[in-house]
Amino acid sequence: MTTNKLDSARISKMVTDMPAFPRSVQEVLALTNDINCAPRDLVRVIEHDPVLRGRMTRLVNSAYFGLSRRIDSVKEAVAYIGLNTLKHLAMSVAAVGALPKKNKAGLQMDEFLRDSLAVGAAARWLTPRLGLGTRDGDDLFLAGLVHKIGQVVLALHMPKVFRAIRQRSQERGIPEHQLELQVLGTTHFELGALVALKWNLQEHIVDTVRHHWLYSPDVERSVWMDGLFGATWLLSMINGTDRAPQSKPMPECVVALETRLGHPAVELLEERQSLQDAVKKTKAFAEIT
């Protein structure tokens, strides 16, 4: 493969050209990360975005809630299901809705979305097992959703290179990020982190996208990195394939995860059915919204 090293100006342009994170989604994420957020501010943001509003009311009226009456407005939703539940749902709905739906370059976006949702769901499933709470679960879910967004950058801006790397990776079993490094001088993890930064996602989510799969002695492993790594690894173990890494996980990443868990990571596979159910439910949730 010929090299096509990316300089910082090109990378910057590619990231800048990515679709913006909808403003309402950014506002929802900011509000839902503020424990003291004013309920009426959240209602205002959701009500002013017709797409988000539609998704929320569709969800609240779905079989998920099984409410005995129809909810027609965001205000009613707050009154009936409570602010806290609405906040957490809004975060998930907003984040899922923010992922790009189309590209011109051979990346199957439906598949991409399904994979991203699966990793997000698996990361959230891991949350209590890592001793984390619901708020951290939301962060891990978001990190899972965007963790491969760097691939979308490549697919949009360098479709031929993207396809060639993917093909080579599949033919030779070489991890895509290694080929990206050889050819482009950067990885989709790095590009993804830059997109997350552009989208004003929180710093620990940006760092998680950048470092979750690749161990470096210079980077202190965070619980979010270990969680996202664990989610990706678990799904690759269960599904037998994982197109992106196609590699054995770095032993240091496994050790870090096992230290957090307090037991061998393979023990998580004993709960395979529970994880698969969680992934299935999250995909169903996304279909509703």
Add this chain to the structure above:
Amino acid sequence: MFVKFWGTRGSIATPGNDTVKYGGNTTCIQVCRDEGPAIIFDGGTGIRALGLELMKSMPVEAHVFISHTHWDHIQGLPFFVPLFVPGCKVNFYGAFDPVYHRGLADILKAQMDYCYFPVREGELKAEISYRSLKEGETVSVGGARVTAVLMNHPVMNFGYLIEADGQKMFFTGDHEPPRNIYEPGDEEYEEYGEILQLKNESIYEKIRDADMIVADSMYTEKEYPAKVGWGHGTHSTCLEMARQVGAGSVVMTHHEPIRLDAELDAIDAEFRGKRSDDDPKVVFAREGLMIDVGQGE
């Protein structure tokens, strides 16, 4: 129909000399009838002693209605002995968690993951079932009807109305009467007020004329402003709910963990003092207390 309180404390168990009278165990309420299987509301730490009591009449068939899955309402379940005994049947009911997309079974099983408890759920010997209920759904248990009523708490929380033997008793679980999120003068204030009225009415219509309401009265009026949005009521909001629906009595429970016996005595005296003849009877729940639902005492 009688109810017996095996746990009356909110948030966390509070053993000690100053909580002996009202009790230190977290929420667990037994419905006692002349016949039929055991009906239990919530599995806080109080359910441990209840389990031992039930074991005196084997085999145990228990129907446990979980208001919500915060720790103080489920933490006693791994110590509920009938779960370990072959031949016993334990049926759990509760809400689906729409945030984590998890049913009751997933949540309760996770509590017995190996890192939290030495016996895994799969190793329990009783015949166990789980059923995630929908709002308004009614379950029949030994001639009693138990209906799930959606309340207001930071997670999905069902209150349960039980109708049996010609009487009605309602347990709120954890509940904070929803408040207007707008300020007087805001354009949306009145509109939201009307929505809240409808929401409250949707609860009241189900529990109207209840013989007894057992209600989350965690805070005093003085404490409440610092606890808005935490999902709990006050003694006054509980009394007001009982008044609104014409209940015969209201039992205050889910006592704030810092509340000592002497303080609860004082609040009890205060409410007795200001109660009018038309008001429902007011009782402060204490561990071991058994109340006749029809008599309110």
